Amino acid sequence: MAPRAPARTPQLTAQLSSAVPTSRLASTLASHHNQILEDWTREQVSTRRDLNDSLTELDLREHCAEFLQLLRTAAESDNFANIGAPEWAPVLALLGRLSRDRGLRGSSPSATASFVLSIKRPLFARLGTDFGSNAGALLETVWTTTDLLDRLGLYTTEVFQAAREEVIARQHDEMLELSTPVVRLWDGILALPMIGTLDSSRTQVVMEALLTKIVETESDVAIIDITGVPVVDTLVAQHLLKTVTAARLMGADCIISGMRPQIAQTIVHLGIDLGSLTTRATLKDAFKLALSRRGTDLGTFAPAAGQG
Protein backbone atom coordinates (compact mmCIF):
# COMPACT_ATOMS: atom_id res chain seq x y z
CA MET A 1 0.00 0.00 0.00
CA ALA A 2 1.46 3.37 -1.06
CA PRO A 3 2.11 5.87 1.73
CA ARG A 4 -0.50 8.58 1.87
CA ALA A 5 0.66 11.96 0.64
CA PRO A 6 0.57 14.67 3.33
CA ALA A 7 -2.51 16.88 3.30
CA ARG A 8 -1.88 19.90 1.16
CA THR A 9 -1.96 23.31 2.72
CA PRO A 10 -1.91 26.46 0.56
CA GLN A 11 1.60 27.17 1.82
CA LEU A 12 2.78 23.72 0.87
CA THR A 13 1.33 24.13 -2.61
CA ALA A 14 3.27 27.33 -3.08
CA GLN A 15 6.45 25.65 -1.93
CA LEU A 16 5.93 22.69 -4.24
CA SER A 17 5.39 24.89 -7.23
CA SER A 18 8.51 26.84 -6.40
CA ALA A 19 10.43 23.75 -7.45
CA VAL A 20 9.21 24.35 -11.01
CA PRO A 21 9.59 28.13 -11.56
CA THR A 22 7.66 28.36 -14.80
CA SER A 23 4.40 27.15 -13.41
CA ARG A 24 4.47 30.09 -10.97
CA LEU A 25 3.51 32.21 -13.93
CA ALA A 26 0.76 29.78 -14.84
CA SER A 27 -0.60 29.67 -11.32
CA THR A 28 -0.62 33.48 -11.02
CA LEU A 29 -2.35 33.78 -14.34
CA ALA A 30 -4.90 31.26 -13.15
CA SER A 31 -5.64 32.77 -9.77
CA HIS A 32 -5.73 36.42 -10.85
CA HIS A 33 -7.09 36.02 -14.36
CA ASN A 34 -9.93 38.52 -14.19
CA GLN A 35 -7.95 41.19 -12.39
CA ILE A 36 -5.04 40.97 -14.79
CA LEU A 37 -7.39 41.10 -17.77
CA GLU A 38 -9.12 44.19 -16.38
CA ASP A 39 -5.93 46.06 -15.58
CA TRP A 40 -4.24 45.11 -18.81
CA THR A 41 -7.18 46.10 -20.99
CA ARG A 42 -7.57 49.39 -19.16
CA GLU A 43 -3.89 50.14 -19.60
CA GLN A 44 -4.09 49.61 -23.33
CA VAL A 45 -7.25 51.61 -23.78
CA SER A 46 -5.64 54.59 -22.10
CA THR A 47 -2.50 54.45 -24.23
CA ARG A 48 -4.45 53.62 -27.37
CA ARG A 49 -5.18 57.20 -28.21
CA ASP A 50 -1.52 58.07 -27.91
CA LEU A 51 -0.44 55.32 -30.22
CA ASN A 52 -3.01 56.07 -32.90
CA ASP A 53 -4.57 52.65 -32.85
CA SER A 54 -7.87 52.09 -34.58
CA LEU A 55 -9.15 49.05 -32.71
CA THR A 56 -12.37 49.23 -30.73
CA GLU A 57 -12.39 48.52 -27.01
CA LEU A 58 -14.44 45.40 -27.56
CA ASP A 59 -11.88 44.02 -29.98
CA LEU A 60 -9.07 44.81 -27.58
CA ARG A 61 -10.79 43.06 -24.72
CA GLU A 62 -11.33 39.99 -26.87
CA HIS A 63 -7.72 39.90 -27.97
CA CYS A 64 -6.49 40.28 -24.39
CA ALA A 65 -8.71 37.52 -23.08
CA GLU A 66 -7.63 35.18 -25.81
CA PHE A 67 -3.97 35.93 -25.28
CA LEU A 68 -4.16 35.41 -21.53
CA GLN A 69 -5.85 32.07 -22.02
CA LEU A 70 -3.24 30.84 -24.48
CA LEU A 71 -0.39 32.26 -22.41
CA ARG A 72 -1.57 30.40 -19.36
CA THR A 73 -1.80 27.10 -21.22
CA ALA A 74 1.62 27.51 -22.77
CA ALA A 75 3.16 28.62 -19.48
CA GLU A 76 2.19 25.33 -17.89
CA SER A 77 4.89 23.65 -19.92
CA ASP A 78 8.36 23.94 -18.51
CA ASN A 79 9.75 25.39 -21.69
CA PHE A 80 10.24 29.15 -21.67
CA ALA A 81 13.50 29.13 -23.53
CA ASN A 82 12.26 28.25 -26.95
CA ILE A 83 9.12 29.97 -28.22
CA GLY A 84 9.53 28.01 -31.42
CA ALA A 85 8.50 24.83 -29.60
CA PRO A 86 5.02 23.39 -30.31
CA GLU A 87 3.66 24.47 -26.88
CA TRP A 88 3.96 28.07 -27.99
CA ALA A 89 2.48 27.60 -31.44
CA PRO A 90 -1.05 28.74 -30.47
CA VAL A 91 0.35 31.88 -28.80
CA LEU A 92 2.49 32.71 -31.83
CA ALA A 93 -0.45 32.02 -34.11
CA LEU A 94 -2.61 34.51 -32.22
CA LEU A 95 0.11 37.14 -32.05
CA GLY A 96 0.87 36.58 -35.71
CA ARG A 97 -2.74 37.10 -36.63
CA LEU A 98 -3.11 40.23 -34.49
CA SER A 99 0.12 41.81 -35.69
CA ARG A 100 -0.56 41.09 -39.31
CA ASP A 101 -3.99 42.60 -38.97
CA ARG A 102 -2.57 45.73 -37.37
CA GLY A 103 0.18 45.90 -39.97
CA LEU A 104 -2.34 45.82 -42.77
CA ARG A 105 -4.52 48.39 -41.02
CA GLY A 106 -1.71 50.88 -40.68
CA SER A 107 -1.07 50.65 -36.96
CA SER A 108 2.35 51.70 -35.75
CA PRO A 109 4.95 49.08 -34.80
CA SER A 110 4.93 50.42 -31.22
CA ALA A 111 1.21 49.87 -30.86
CA THR A 112 1.58 46.32 -32.02
CA ALA A 113 4.48 45.44 -29.74
CA SER A 114 2.96 47.22 -26.77
CA PHE A 115 0.04 44.82 -26.88
CA VAL A 116 2.34 42.19 -25.43
CA LEU A 117 4.64 44.41 -23.40
CA SER A 118 1.90 46.27 -21.57
CA ILE A 119 0.89 43.10 -19.78
CA LYS A 120 4.01 43.37 -17.65
CA ARG A 121 2.83 45.89 -15.11
CA PRO A 122 -0.44 44.18 -14.10
CA LEU A 123 1.18 40.76 -14.26
CA PHE A 124 4.21 41.62 -12.17
CA ALA A 125 1.99 43.29 -9.60
CA ARG A 126 0.17 39.98 -9.14
CA LEU A 127 3.38 37.96 -9.13
CA GLY A 128 4.54 40.20 -6.32
CA THR A 129 1.36 39.48 -4.41
CA ASP A 130 1.75 35.73 -4.83
CA PHE A 131 5.46 35.26 -4.26
CA GLY A 132 6.56 38.43 -2.53
CA SER A 133 7.58 36.46 0.56
CA ASN A 134 10.20 34.53 -1.41
CA ALA A 135 12.49 37.14 -2.94
CA GLY A 136 14.61 34.64 -4.81
CA ALA A 137 11.65 32.89 -6.39
CA LEU A 138 10.00 36.18 -7.29
CA LEU A 139 13.13 37.52 -8.93
CA GLU A 140 13.56 34.38 -10.97
CA THR A 141 9.96 34.34 -12.15
CA VAL A 142 9.98 38.03 -13.01
CA TRP A 143 13.17 37.57 -14.97
CA THR A 144 12.04 34.56 -17.00
CA THR A 145 8.63 36.16 -17.60
CA THR A 146 10.04 39.46 -18.80
CA ASP A 147 12.46 37.62 -21.05
CA LEU A 148 9.60 35.61 -22.51
CA LEU A 149 7.38 38.65 -23.04
CA ASP A 150 10.22 40.56 -24.70
CA ARG A 151 10.72 37.76 -27.16
CA LEU A 152 7.02 37.56 -27.89
CA GLY A 153 7.01 41.32 -28.37
CA LEU A 154 9.87 41.09 -30.85
CA TYR A 155 8.03 38.36 -32.67
CA THR A 156 5.05 40.64 -33.16
CA THR A 157 7.24 43.33 -34.69
CA GLU A 158 8.72 40.83 -37.13
CA VAL A 159 5.30 39.71 -38.29
CA PHE A 160 4.19 43.33 -38.46
CA GLN A 161 7.19 44.19 -40.60
CA ALA A 162 6.53 41.35 -43.03
CA ALA A 163 2.90 42.41 -43.39
CA ARG A 164 3.90 46.02 -44.09
CA GLU A 165 6.35 44.91 -46.72
CA GLU A 166 3.60 42.92 -48.37
CA VAL A 167 1.44 46.03 -48.54
CA ILE A 168 4.27 48.07 -49.99
CA ALA A 169 5.01 45.45 -52.63
CA ARG A 170 1.38 45.30 -53.62
CA GLN A 171 1.08 49.06 -53.82
CA HIS A 172 4.23 49.16 -55.92
CA ASP A 173 2.75 46.71 -58.39
CA GLU A 174 -0.53 48.60 -58.53
CA MET A 175 1.33 51.81 -59.22
CA LEU A 176 3.25 50.16 -62.00
CA GLU A 177 0.05 48.95 -63.57
CA LEU A 178 -1.58 52.35 -63.31
CA SER A 179 1.36 54.12 -64.88
CA THR A 180 1.39 51.96 -67.98
CA PRO A 181 -2.16 51.32 -69.13
CA VAL A 182 -2.70 49.32 -72.27
CA VAL A 183 -5.25 51.02 -74.48
CA ARG A 184 -7.46 49.51 -77.15
CA LEU A 185 -7.23 51.95 -80.01
CA TRP A 186 -9.27 49.87 -82.43
CA ASP A 187 -10.34 46.33 -83.02
CA GLY A 188 -7.16 44.37 -82.89
CA ILE A 189 -4.94 47.38 -82.27
CA LEU A 190 -3.46 48.08 -78.85
CA ALA A 191 -1.43 51.06 -77.74
CA LEU A 192 0.96 51.18 -74.84
CA PRO A 193 1.96 54.77 -74.05
CA MET A 194 5.02 54.57 -71.88
CA ILE A 195 5.64 57.54 -69.65
CA GLY A 196 8.56 58.40 -67.43
CA THR A 197 11.81 56.61 -66.86
CA LEU A 198 11.89 52.92 -67.50
CA ASP A 199 13.75 50.66 -65.15
CA SER A 200 14.36 46.99 -65.62
CA SER A 201 11.62 45.75 -63.32
CA ARG A 202 9.07 48.15 -64.74
CA THR A 203 9.72 47.14 -68.33
CA GLN A 204 9.33 43.49 -67.38
CA VAL A 205 6.01 44.10 -65.69
CA VAL A 206 4.90 46.15 -68.66
CA MET A 207 6.02 43.51 -71.12
CA GLU A 208 3.96 40.85 -69.39
CA ALA A 209 0.95 43.13 -69.17
CA LEU A 210 1.09 43.95 -72.87
CA LEU A 211 1.46 40.33 -73.95
CA THR A 212 -1.41 39.25 -71.72
CA LYS A 213 -3.58 42.01 -73.14
CA ILE A 214 -2.71 40.91 -76.66
CA VAL A 215 -4.15 37.48 -75.92
CA GLU A 216 -7.17 38.82 -74.06
CA THR A 217 -8.19 41.26 -76.77
CA GLU A 218 -7.02 39.11 -79.69
CA SER A 219 -5.07 42.01 -81.07
CA ASP A 220 -2.59 41.61 -83.88
CA VAL A 221 -0.93 44.98 -83.62
CA ALA A 222 0.56 46.65 -80.56
CA ILE A 223 1.89 50.20 -80.74
CA ILE A 224 4.50 50.93 -78.10
CA ASP A 225 4.78 54.68 -77.78
CA ILE A 226 7.97 55.95 -76.21
CA THR A 227 7.39 59.66 -76.83
CA GLY A 228 7.10 60.23 -73.08
CA VAL A 229 10.26 58.38 -72.19
CA PRO A 230 13.17 60.81 -71.79
CA VAL A 231 15.98 58.28 -71.76
CA VAL A 232 16.26 54.97 -73.51
CA ASP A 233 19.45 53.24 -72.47
CA THR A 234 20.76 49.94 -73.76
CA LEU A 235 18.98 47.94 -71.09
CA VAL A 236 15.64 49.49 -71.89
CA ALA A 237 16.22 49.11 -75.60
CA GLN A 238 16.97 45.44 -75.07
CA HIS A 239 13.80 44.98 -73.07
CA LEU A 240 11.75 46.73 -75.72
CA LEU A 241 13.24 44.51 -78.36
CA LYS A 242 12.49 41.41 -76.31
CA THR A 243 8.89 42.58 -76.01
CA VAL A 244 8.62 43.03 -79.75
CA THR A 245 10.12 39.60 -80.38
CA ALA A 246 7.90 37.90 -77.83
CA ALA A 247 4.82 39.55 -79.33
CA ARG A 248 5.83 38.29 -82.74
CA LEU A 249 6.18 34.75 -81.38
CA MET A 250 2.59 35.09 -80.28
CA GLY A 251 1.52 36.25 -83.72
CA ALA A 252 1.25 39.98 -83.10
CA ASP A 253 3.27 42.77 -84.66
CA CYS A 254 4.66 45.72 -82.77
CA ILE A 255 5.24 49.23 -83.98
CA ILE A 256 7.46 51.52 -81.92
CA SER A 257 6.27 55.10 -82.13
CA GLY A 258 7.96 58.19 -80.78
CA MET A 259 11.27 57.16 -82.27
CA ARG A 260 13.88 59.88 -81.92
CA PRO A 261 17.39 60.17 -83.38
CA GLN A 262 19.11 59.51 -80.04
CA ILE A 263 17.17 56.30 -79.55
CA ALA A 264 17.88 55.21 -83.09
CA GLN A 265 21.57 55.69 -82.33
CA THR A 266 21.35 53.56 -79.19
CA ILE A 267 19.68 50.78 -81.11
CA VAL A 268 22.25 50.86 -83.89
CA HIS A 269 25.10 50.85 -81.39
CA LEU A 270 23.48 47.80 -79.81
CA GLY A 271 23.94 46.07 -83.10
CA ILE A 272 20.25 45.48 -83.57
CA ASP A 273 19.05 45.25 -87.13
CA LEU A 274 16.80 48.29 -87.42
CA GLY A 275 15.24 46.84 -90.52
CA SER A 276 13.42 44.22 -88.52
CA LEU A 277 11.90 46.79 -86.20
CA THR A 278 8.96 48.83 -87.46
CA THR A 279 9.04 52.37 -86.17
CA ARG A 280 7.23 55.65 -86.63
CA ALA A 281 7.89 59.14 -85.34
CA THR A 282 4.42 59.67 -83.91
CA LEU A 283 1.61 57.61 -82.45
CA LYS A 284 -0.66 58.97 -85.17
CA ASP A 285 1.57 57.62 -87.94
CA ALA A 286 1.83 54.30 -86.17
CA PHE A 287 -1.94 54.08 -85.89
CA LYS A 288 -2.34 54.86 -89.60
CA LEU A 289 0.08 52.07 -90.40
CA ALA A 290 -1.70 49.64 -88.12
CA LEU A 291 -5.06 50.42 -89.74
CA SER A 292 -3.66 50.00 -93.24
CA ARG A 293 -2.21 46.64 -92.27
CA ARG A 294 -5.52 45.37 -91.04
CA GLY A 295 -7.03 46.30 -94.37
CA THR A 296 -4.57 44.23 -96.37
CA ASP A 297 -4.94 40.53 -97.05
CA LEU A 298 -1.29 39.73 -97.13
CA GLY A 299 1.79 40.41 -95.20
CA THR A 300 0.32 40.86 -91.74
CA PHE A 301 1.92 37.68 -90.54
CA ALA A 302 4.91 37.53 -92.82
CA PRO A 303 7.83 36.48 -90.65
CA ALA A 304 10.52 39.09 -90.18
CA ALA A 305 13.83 38.03 -91.62
CA GLY A 306 16.98 38.31 -89.60
CA GLN A 307 15.37 38.79 -86.24
CA GLY A 308 17.05 37.69 -83.09
Place this chain on the structure above:
Amino acid sequence: MSPHDEPLVIPVATEMDITLVRQAVRQHATRLGFSLVDMTKLVTASSELARNAVKYGGGGSATLQVVRQGGRNGLTVTFEDSGPGILDVDAALRDGFTSGNGMGLGLGGARRLVNDFQLHTMVGVGTRVVVTRWL
Protein backbone atom coordinates in the same frame (compact mmCIF):
# COMPACT_ATOMS: atom_id res chain seq x y z
CA MET B 1 11.29 21.73 -42.39
CA SER B 2 8.19 20.08 -43.79
CA PRO B 3 8.43 16.71 -45.54
CA HIS B 4 7.92 18.56 -48.81
CA ASP B 5 11.24 20.28 -48.32
CA GLU B 6 13.25 17.09 -48.52
CA PRO B 7 15.40 16.92 -51.65
CA LEU B 8 13.86 15.02 -54.55
CA VAL B 9 16.26 13.01 -56.70
CA ILE B 10 15.20 12.04 -60.20
CA PRO B 11 17.39 9.72 -62.23
CA VAL B 12 17.84 11.09 -65.73
CA ALA B 13 18.78 8.38 -68.19
CA THR B 14 16.47 8.59 -71.18
CA GLU B 15 14.61 11.36 -72.91
CA MET B 16 11.41 10.26 -71.20
CA ASP B 17 13.01 11.32 -67.93
CA ILE B 18 13.28 14.88 -69.25
CA THR B 19 9.48 15.05 -69.13
CA LEU B 20 9.54 13.76 -65.55
CA VAL B 21 11.99 16.48 -64.57
CA ARG B 22 9.73 19.13 -66.12
CA GLN B 23 6.74 17.78 -64.23
CA ALA B 24 8.58 17.68 -60.92
CA VAL B 25 9.95 21.20 -61.26
CA ARG B 26 6.52 22.43 -62.31
CA GLN B 27 4.89 20.84 -59.25
CA HIS B 28 7.46 22.20 -56.81
CA ALA B 29 7.41 25.65 -58.33
CA THR B 30 3.62 25.80 -58.21
CA ARG B 31 3.59 24.71 -54.60
CA LEU B 32 6.12 27.38 -53.68
CA GLY B 33 4.02 30.05 -55.33
CA PHE B 34 6.27 31.11 -58.18
CA SER B 35 4.77 33.47 -60.75
CA LEU B 36 3.79 31.94 -64.08
CA VAL B 37 6.69 33.52 -65.96
CA ASP B 38 9.29 32.59 -63.34
CA MET B 39 8.00 29.03 -63.21
CA THR B 40 8.05 28.71 -66.99
CA LYS B 41 11.63 29.94 -67.04
CA LEU B 42 12.78 27.45 -64.42
CA VAL B 43 10.96 24.50 -65.98
CA THR B 44 12.40 25.38 -69.39
CA ALA B 45 15.93 25.75 -68.02
CA SER B 46 15.54 22.40 -66.26
CA SER B 47 14.41 20.80 -69.49
CA GLU B 48 17.51 22.09 -71.28
CA LEU B 49 19.86 20.89 -68.58
CA ALA B 50 18.19 17.51 -68.22
CA ARG B 51 18.53 16.98 -71.94
CA ASN B 52 22.22 17.85 -71.74
CA ALA B 53 22.69 15.25 -69.04
CA VAL B 54 21.02 12.64 -71.23
CA LYS B 55 22.54 13.59 -74.56
CA TYR B 56 26.06 14.62 -73.60
CA GLY B 57 26.50 13.34 -70.08
CA GLY B 58 25.52 9.73 -70.64
CA GLY B 59 22.73 10.08 -68.12
CA GLY B 60 22.78 11.31 -64.55
CA SER B 61 20.42 12.81 -62.02
CA ALA B 62 18.37 15.90 -61.27
CA THR B 63 17.92 16.92 -57.64
CA LEU B 64 15.23 19.39 -56.58
CA GLN B 65 15.70 21.21 -53.30
CA VAL B 66 13.70 23.96 -51.63
CA VAL B 67 16.09 26.54 -50.25
CA ARG B 68 15.87 29.56 -47.98
CA GLN B 69 18.08 32.61 -47.91
CA GLY B 70 17.60 35.97 -46.30
CA GLY B 71 13.94 35.32 -45.57
CA ARG B 72 12.92 34.26 -49.03
CA ASN B 73 12.25 30.88 -50.55
CA GLY B 74 13.77 29.45 -53.67
CA LEU B 75 14.04 26.26 -55.69
CA THR B 76 17.39 24.79 -56.60
CA VAL B 77 17.80 22.10 -59.22
CA THR B 78 21.12 20.30 -59.49
CA PHE B 79 22.04 18.31 -62.59
CA GLU B 80 24.87 15.85 -62.32
CA ASP B 81 26.40 13.41 -64.75
CA SER B 82 29.57 11.36 -65.00
CA GLY B 83 30.02 12.12 -68.63
CA PRO B 84 33.00 13.40 -70.55
CA GLY B 85 32.83 16.88 -69.04
CA ILE B 86 32.93 20.12 -71.00
CA LEU B 87 36.18 20.94 -72.75
CA ASP B 88 35.51 24.55 -73.70
CA VAL B 89 33.27 26.16 -71.11
CA ASP B 90 33.23 29.54 -72.83
CA ALA B 91 31.95 28.03 -76.04
CA ALA B 92 29.34 26.07 -74.13
CA LEU B 93 28.06 29.24 -72.49
CA ARG B 94 27.91 31.07 -75.77
CA ASP B 95 24.62 31.15 -77.65
CA GLY B 96 24.14 28.84 -80.56
CA PHE B 97 20.57 29.76 -81.19
CA THR B 98 20.67 32.94 -83.18
CA SER B 99 20.78 31.14 -86.48
CA GLY B 100 18.09 28.77 -85.30
CA ASN B 101 20.46 25.84 -85.48
CA GLY B 102 20.38 25.22 -81.79
CA MET B 103 23.89 23.86 -81.83
CA GLY B 104 25.75 23.62 -78.60
CA LEU B 105 24.59 22.98 -75.10
CA GLY B 106 22.43 26.05 -74.74
CA LEU B 107 23.94 26.71 -71.33
CA GLY B 108 24.04 30.43 -71.95
CA GLY B 109 20.33 30.49 -72.56
CA ALA B 110 19.59 28.39 -69.50
CA ARG B 111 21.74 30.73 -67.43
CA ARG B 112 19.63 33.72 -68.45
CA LEU B 113 16.49 31.95 -67.30
CA VAL B 114 17.59 31.53 -63.69
CA ASN B 115 18.79 33.77 -60.86
CA ASP B 116 21.79 31.72 -59.73
CA PHE B 117 23.84 29.51 -62.02
CA GLN B 118 26.87 27.38 -61.14
CA LEU B 119 28.78 25.14 -63.48
CA HIS B 120 31.38 22.63 -62.31
CA THR B 121 32.96 20.40 -64.89
CA MET B 122 36.04 18.27 -65.27
CA VAL B 123 37.06 16.57 -68.49
CA GLY B 124 36.82 12.83 -68.15
CA VAL B 125 35.02 13.08 -64.81
CA GLY B 126 31.68 14.73 -65.28
CA THR B 127 29.58 17.86 -65.00
CA ARG B 128 27.41 19.46 -62.38
CA VAL B 129 25.11 22.40 -63.05
CA VAL B 130 23.25 24.06 -60.19
CA VAL B 131 20.47 26.51 -60.97
CA THR B 132 18.23 28.44 -58.60
CA ARG B 133 15.22 30.71 -58.91
CA TRP B 134 14.13 32.82 -55.96
CA LEU B 135 10.62 33.90 -55.15
Place this chain on the structure above:
Amino acid sequence: MDRIPILRIGDLLLVTVQVDMHDRLALALQDDLCLAICSRDTRGVLIDISALDVVDSFIGRVLADTSAMASILNAQVVVVGMRPAVAITLVELGMTLPHVTMALNVERGMDFLRNHNRSLDAPSESAGTLVPA
Protein backbone atom coordinates in the same frame (compact mmCIF):
# COMPACT_ATOMS: atom_id res chain seq x y z
CA MET C 1 3.91 4.99 -78.45
CA ASP C 2 1.01 7.40 -78.77
CA ARG C 3 1.24 9.70 -81.71
CA ILE C 4 -0.24 13.18 -81.98
CA PRO C 5 -3.23 13.03 -84.35
CA ILE C 6 -3.27 15.11 -87.53
CA LEU C 7 -6.59 16.35 -88.86
CA ARG C 8 -7.08 17.03 -92.56
CA ILE C 9 -9.54 19.70 -93.73
CA GLY C 10 -9.35 19.85 -97.51
CA ASP C 11 -5.83 20.93 -98.36
CA LEU C 12 -5.09 22.07 -94.82
CA LEU C 13 -3.70 20.02 -91.98
CA LEU C 14 -4.51 20.81 -88.36
CA VAL C 15 -2.46 19.63 -85.39
CA THR C 16 -3.33 20.36 -81.78
CA VAL C 17 -0.53 19.65 -79.35
CA GLN C 18 -2.14 18.88 -76.03
CA VAL C 19 0.47 17.08 -74.08
CA ASP C 20 3.87 17.86 -72.68
CA MET C 21 5.62 16.21 -75.63
CA HIS C 22 8.68 14.13 -75.00
CA ASP C 23 11.41 14.42 -77.60
CA ARG C 24 10.55 11.28 -79.53
CA LEU C 25 6.89 12.22 -79.74
CA ALA C 26 7.82 15.58 -81.24
CA LEU C 27 10.05 13.96 -83.83
CA ALA C 28 7.31 11.44 -84.65
CA LEU C 29 4.96 14.35 -85.25
CA GLN C 30 7.48 15.90 -87.59
CA ASP C 31 7.71 12.64 -89.56
CA ASP C 32 3.95 12.19 -89.65
CA LEU C 33 3.43 15.74 -90.86
CA CYS C 34 5.87 15.34 -93.72
CA LEU C 35 4.17 12.13 -94.77
CA ALA C 36 0.74 13.70 -94.53
CA ILE C 37 1.81 16.73 -96.57
CA CYS C 38 3.05 14.44 -99.31
CA SER C 39 0.20 11.97 -99.22
CA ARG C 40 -2.33 14.44 -100.61
CA ASP C 41 -2.34 17.93 -102.01
CA THR C 42 -1.54 20.02 -98.97
CA ARG C 43 -1.15 23.79 -99.03
CA GLY C 44 -1.09 24.63 -95.36
CA VAL C 45 -0.36 23.22 -91.90
CA LEU C 46 -1.68 24.79 -88.71
CA ILE C 47 0.04 23.76 -85.49
CA ASP C 48 -1.85 24.78 -82.35
CA ILE C 49 0.47 25.03 -79.34
CA SER C 50 -1.92 26.95 -77.09
CA ALA C 51 -1.95 24.08 -74.62
CA LEU C 52 1.82 24.04 -74.17
CA ASP C 53 3.00 25.75 -71.01
CA VAL C 54 6.64 25.00 -71.84
CA VAL C 55 8.47 25.17 -75.14
CA ASP C 56 12.18 24.44 -74.79
CA SER C 57 14.92 24.63 -77.42
CA PHE C 58 14.21 21.11 -78.67
CA ILE C 59 10.54 21.73 -79.34
CA GLY C 60 11.45 25.11 -80.77
CA ARG C 61 13.83 23.49 -83.19
CA VAL C 62 11.27 20.86 -84.16
CA LEU C 63 8.84 23.67 -84.97
CA ALA C 64 11.46 25.51 -87.01
CA ASP C 65 12.56 22.37 -88.86
CA THR C 66 8.99 21.30 -89.55
CA SER C 67 8.26 24.72 -90.96
CA ALA C 68 11.31 24.54 -93.21
CA MET C 69 10.58 20.99 -94.36
CA ALA C 70 6.98 21.84 -95.17
CA SER C 71 8.13 24.84 -97.13
CA ILE C 72 10.33 22.62 -99.28
CA LEU C 73 7.29 20.40 -99.81
CA ASN C 74 5.39 23.51 -100.90
CA ALA C 75 3.18 23.78 -97.84
CA GLN C 76 2.97 26.75 -95.45
CA VAL C 77 3.16 26.14 -91.72
CA VAL C 78 1.57 28.50 -89.19
CA VAL C 79 2.16 28.02 -85.47
CA VAL C 80 -0.60 29.47 -83.34
CA GLY C 81 -1.42 30.19 -79.74
CA MET C 82 1.95 30.58 -78.08
CA ARG C 83 1.36 31.68 -74.48
CA PRO C 84 2.90 34.93 -73.21
CA ALA C 85 5.03 33.21 -70.55
CA VAL C 86 6.34 30.79 -73.16
CA ALA C 87 7.10 33.61 -75.60
CA ILE C 88 8.96 35.58 -72.94
CA THR C 89 10.97 32.50 -72.00
CA LEU C 90 11.88 31.56 -75.56
CA VAL C 91 13.13 35.08 -76.21
CA GLU C 92 15.23 34.96 -73.05
CA LEU C 93 16.56 31.57 -74.14
CA GLY C 94 17.71 33.25 -77.33
CA MET C 95 15.38 31.35 -79.62
CA THR C 96 13.39 33.66 -81.87
CA LEU C 97 12.22 31.29 -84.64
CA PRO C 98 12.76 33.94 -87.31
CA HIS C 99 11.48 31.90 -90.25
CA VAL C 100 8.40 30.45 -88.63
CA THR C 101 5.07 32.09 -89.26
CA MET C 102 3.09 32.70 -86.08
CA ALA C 103 -0.51 33.68 -85.48
CA LEU C 104 -2.54 34.52 -82.41
CA ASN C 105 -5.03 31.68 -82.58
CA VAL C 106 -6.58 29.05 -84.83
CA GLU C 107 -8.98 31.52 -86.43
CA ARG C 108 -6.25 33.98 -87.37
CA GLY C 109 -4.05 31.12 -88.51
CA MET C 110 -6.74 29.78 -90.81
CA ASP C 111 -7.39 33.29 -92.19
CA PHE C 112 -3.73 33.61 -92.97
CA LEU C 113 -3.49 30.24 -94.69
CA ARG C 114 -6.54 30.94 -96.83
CA ASN C 115 -5.24 34.34 -97.89
CA HIS C 116 -1.76 33.04 -98.36
CA ASN C 117 -2.94 30.27 -100.66
CA ARG C 118 -4.92 32.71 -102.70
CA SER C 119 -1.77 34.63 -103.52
CA LEU C 120 0.22 31.58 -104.47
CA ASP C 121 -0.57 31.78 -108.18
CA ALA C 122 2.64 33.67 -108.75
CA PRO C 123 5.61 32.17 -106.95
CA SER C 124 6.56 34.51 -104.09
CA GLU C 125 8.92 34.49 -101.15
CA SER C 126 7.05 33.36 -98.08
CA ALA C 127 9.81 34.56 -95.83
CA GLY C 128 9.81 38.33 -96.22
CA THR C 129 10.00 41.50 -94.26
CA LEU C 130 7.12 43.26 -92.58
CA VAL C 131 4.96 45.28 -94.94
CA PRO C 132 6.61 48.67 -95.38
CA ALA C 133 4.59 51.85 -94.91
